[in-house]
Amino acid sequence: xxxxxxxxxxxxxxxxxxxxxxxxxxPYGMLSIVIDPSVIVDMxxxxxxxxxxxxxxxxxxxxxxxxxxxxxxLCVIYHLQSMENNIRLRIxxxxxxxxxxxxxxxxxxxxxxxxERETYxxxxxxxxxxxxLKRILNVDEMDYFxxxxxxxxxxxxxxxxxxxxxxx
Amino acid sequence: xxxxxxxxxxxxxxxxRLVSSDNVTEYTTLNLGxxxxxxxxxxxxxxxxxxxxxxxxxxxxxxIHRAFExxxxxxPYYQITPLTDRLNYCSSPIxxxxxxxxxxxxxxxxxxxxxxxxxxxxxxLARISDHLVCNSVIxxxxxxLTGFTYVFQWREKIYDIFEQICGSxxxxxxxxxxxxxxDFNDEVFRLLKNFLRDFPKVFTEFSNLLERNRxxxxxxxxxxxxxxERALNYGFTGxxxxxxxxxxxxxxxxxxxxxxxxxxxxxxxxxxxxxDRFMVRQGEILESLKIIQQALDNMxxxxxxxxxxxxxxxxxxxxxxxMEALIWHFKIVMGETDVPKGEVYHAxxxxxxxxxxxxxxxxxxxxxxxxxxxxxxxxxQAYPEMIRGGMLSDAVVTLSSMNVIAGELDx
Numbered sequence: 001x002x003x004x005x006x007x008x009x010x011x012x013x014x015x016x017x018x019x020x021x022x023x024x025x026x027p028y029g030m031l032s033i034v035i036d037p038s039v040i041v042d043m044x045x046x047x048x049x050x051x052x053x054x055x056x057x058x059x060x061x062x063x064x065x066x067x068x069x070x071x072x073x074l075c076v077i078y079h080l081q082s083m084e085n086n087i088r089l090r091i092x093x094x095x096x097x098x099x100x101x102x103x104x105x106x107x108x109x110x111x112x113x114x115x116e117r118e119t120y121x122x123x124x125x126x127x128x129x130x131x132x133l134k135r136i137l138n139v140d141e142m143d144y145f146x147x148x149x150x151x152x153x154x155x156x157x158x159x160x161x162x163x164x165x166x167x168x
Numbered sequence: 169x170x171x172x173x174x175x176x177x178x179x180x181x182x183x184x185r186l187v188s189s190d191n192v193t194e195y196t197t198l199n200l201g202x203x204x205x206x207x208x209x210x211x212x213x214x215x216x217x218x219x220x221x222x223x224x225x226x227x228x229x230x231x232i233h234r235a236f237e238x239x240x241x242x243x244p245y246y247q248i249t250p251l252t253d254r255l256n257y258c259s260s261p262i263x264x265x266x267x268x269x270x271x272x273x274x275x276x277x278x279x280x281x282x283x284x285x286x287x288x289x290x291x292x293l294a295r296i297s298d299h300l301v302c303n304s305v306i307x308x309x310x311x312x313l314t315g316f317t318y319v320f321q322w323r324e325k326i327y328d329i330f331e332q333i334c335g336s337x338x339x340x341x342x343x344x345x346x347x348x349x350x351d352f353n354d355e356v357f358r359l360l361k362n363f364l365r366d367f368p369k370v371f372t373e374f375s376n377l378l379e380r381n382r383x384x385x386x387x388x389x390x391x392x393x394x395x396x397e398r399a400l401n402y403g404f405t406g407x408x409x410x411x412x413x414x415x416x417x418x419x420x421x422x423x424x425x426x427x428x429x430x431x432x433x434x435x436x437x438x439x440x441x442x443x444d445r446f447m448v449r450q451g452e453i454l455e456s457l458k459i460i461q462q463a464l465d466n467m468x469x470x471x472x473x474x475x476x477x478x479x480x481x482x483x484x485x486x487x488x489x490x491m492e493a494l495i496w497h498f499k500i501v502m503g504e505t506d507v508p509k510g511e512v513y514h515a516x517x518x519x520x521x522x523x524x525x526x527x528x529x530x531x532x533x534x535x536x537x538x539x540x541x542x543x544x545x546x547x548x549q550a551y552p553e554m555i556r557g558g559m560l561s562d563a564v565v566t567l568s569s570m571n572v573i574a575g576e577l578d579x
Contacts, residue, residue: 028273028512056400059515060524060546062539079513079526079541083400083416090513111403114549122237137230137578146238153242 004053004085006031012053016046030088037093040078041103047080047089048108055089057081058105061115063123065097065148073097074123078105095125097148104130122147193218198560202231206564208305209574213551213563220559225552229545233578240538244503245271245479246345248538253339255542256576259298259519261290261330261342266516269424270525271345274512277476281468283347284426289360289463290333290342291425291516292456297326298519299407299449299456302571306446307378309565310387315377322370325363332356346480347473357464364461368454375450388443392554392566399440402550405543406521407448408570412440418517429466430459442562442569449571478505503533520544520571544576 009031013021020036020043035043047055059079067073072094080089093102104127105112116127117136124145127133135142144151195216202212210231216223236251243251252263265287272279300323304316327337332355334342343349378384394404399412409416417434419427435451437444473480477496486493499505509531515524524541547570554570555563 027510030513032511058403059522060526060539060541062526062537064528064537077526077539079524083414083421086421088513090511109403110398110401111546111549114545115403118545137233139230146235153238 004082004087006087009053009087009089012050013043017043030090032090032092034092034094037076037095037102040076040091040093041105041107043091044078044080044105044108052085053082054084055080055082057083058109058111058115059088061105061112061119063119063125063147065123067149069094071096071098074100074125076102076119076125100124101126101128103128104133106130121145124148195223200560200563202228206309208568209572209577211567211572211574211577215560215563217560220561222555222558222560222563225555225563227548227551229548230578232574236540236579237538240535242534244533245507245535246500246503248535250339250341252540253341254575255540255579256298256519256523256544256573257338258301258571258573259294260338260340261294262298262516262518263523264340264342265291265425266514266518266523266525268343268345269516270512270514270527271479272474273514274508274510274527274529275345275476275479276508277346277474277479279347279474280470280472281426282470282472283474285463285467286348286352286472287343287425288427288430289460290330292459292463293326293329295519296453296456297323298571299453302519302568303378303446303449303453304374305568306388306442306565307384309568310384312377312381312384315374319370319374322363322367325359325367329356329359329363332359344473344480346476347471351472360460360464364457364464368457371453379447379450385443387562387565388446388569389441390439391442391558391562392569393439393441394550394554395440398550398553399547402553403546404521404550405547406517406519407452408440408445408547409521410434411437411444411448413438418515418522422515424514424516430462432459442565445569507531507533515541518543520573520576521547540579542576542579544572545579548572548577 006026010024017039020039022034022036024033047053059081062077064075064077065073066075074095074097076093078091095102102125104116114136116130117133119125120127120133121135121138122145195218198215198217200213200215201207202210212228214226240248240251249264249267252267253260255263300319304319307315330340330342331337333352334340334349394412396412396414399409400414413436415434415436420434432455435448437448479500481500482493482496487497507529509529511528513524513526515522521543522541523543526539527535528537530536555566
């Protein structure tokens with residue numbers, strides 16, 4: 001088993017994608033990079049095919065909503081793993097909420113299919129080229145994206161409950 | 169139409185069925201589920217059938233979706249544990265422990281060795297009960313009810329141990345952030361000893377019923393197979409991936425909770441079919457027993473919680489008699505203690521594979537974002553590919569051998 005360090009991984013990514021890798025962090029030992037959304041499929045494909053890195057396993061895709069970040073409100077987070085090198089990588093792509101479009105990863109990983117549907121269902125991220133992009137967990141008739149921060153958990157019309165006593 | 173062409177078409181079809189002279193095959197649409205006794209949960213599959221052969225399947229999921237990720241954004245950290253119970257409810261202690269470890273990783277808490285060993289015992293018991301249910305249900309679906317009723321008594325005995333430790337049985341909420349809620353008492357050790365003494369004999373009897381059974385072979389070998397490469401591409405983890413021949417286990421790849429101290433094997437299969445999945449789970453039950461025995465033999469003395477007064481509730485008598493303890497108690501229960509900002513991904517080996525928690529904290533009382541990587545949700549999408557071209561009865565056996573749990577599927 002060859003060991004790859006986070007530094008080596010970041011160096012390879014910088015060599016290959018240059019300025020498309022916007023920033024990098026190392027929270028709790030896992031390399032976490034922010035990238036330009038336009039290169040996501042190229043990057044996943046490259047990571048998957050690379051002879052040394054071998055990121056053959058897509059652990060997870062999920063979304064997140066940051067209403068305060070102008071034009072970067074929605075975030076799609078990819079967790080990848082290279083089992084042979086026993087290393088994990090987190091890729092984040094920020095999208096504007098007015099036009100949340102990103103290429104689908106289904107061409108690289110079959111498992112991305114439902115993960116992307118779930119992310120669409122929760123946050124309304126449009127995955128371009130997805131074979132069957134429709135809601136998966138919520139009802140088809142739903143006309144909003146419930147995990148966005150503007151939707152409170154409690155019924156917004158209630159006046160007998162004050163937010164400060166019940167969470168955020 | 170040309171007679172030879174009809175003969176050619178006939179030869180392509182499985183079995184010896186007749187094709188009408190105008191060569192039109194009629195497909196039937198069949199609803200399997202959402203409520204069907206053979207699916208052990210709320211799953212709907214709209215099957216396209218050619219006679220008894222499954223041509224295609226379209227899955228509908230979300231019947232018991234409870235929006236845990238949204239609820240978690242409004243709950244203090246300790247109140248999220250009961251939500252994790254309800255993911256894979258066949259092995260909820262593993263989910264609880266995974267959540268505690270995620271928060272402890274965020275907080276940077278160092279646990280005493282005894283807590284690790286106690287947690288390992290609980291997690292391995294949960295794994296045994298999870299695999300017992302799955303394997304005995306494969307028996308039921310192939311027509312052998314005896315094994316199921318027999319081993320269910322022993323699942324009860326595992327639940328008795330959980331009940332002694334934490335007071336509840338199925339949805340356990342076992343342990344706390346920063347340790348365990350109480351030490352194992354003598355009764356727990358007695359029950360554990362009895363279990364380790366008596367269960368292997370029972371398990372051997374159960375194995376003898378199925379493992380080399382001709383009928384069981386015919387029903388399970390080569391049904392619902394998947395290659396290692398496809399399984400990896402589909403994001404399989406846990407026993408289903410190992411049955412396809414890939415020896416990935418989170419307990420070994422990224423040891424947590426002192427798993428590196430224990431000596432155990434990872435059973436793997438070859439063909440990724442129902443029989444291999446069954447045998448991998450059988451093997452894992454034996455390995456879990458070995459781990460529990462080692463943990464009991466080497467149980468370190470010491471405290472059963474870490475020194476984190478900000479997150480671990482003080483003992484009740486201190487709360488009544490000690491001002492500082494009362495303040496901590498109040499602050500913890502109201503969720504007023506500060507949490508560092510950061511993002512953490514932590515994975516544990518659940519009953520069905522890599523159960524991951526992706527937690528983003530903004531320093532508030534509740535997570536800013538919490539995502540559960542639910543193994544069932546990810547590998548269930550391969551189901552149509554696995555049952556295509558097989559018989560309907562094999563599709564049911566494949567479903568139960570994948571151990572898809574509705575709670576984990578829908579989140």
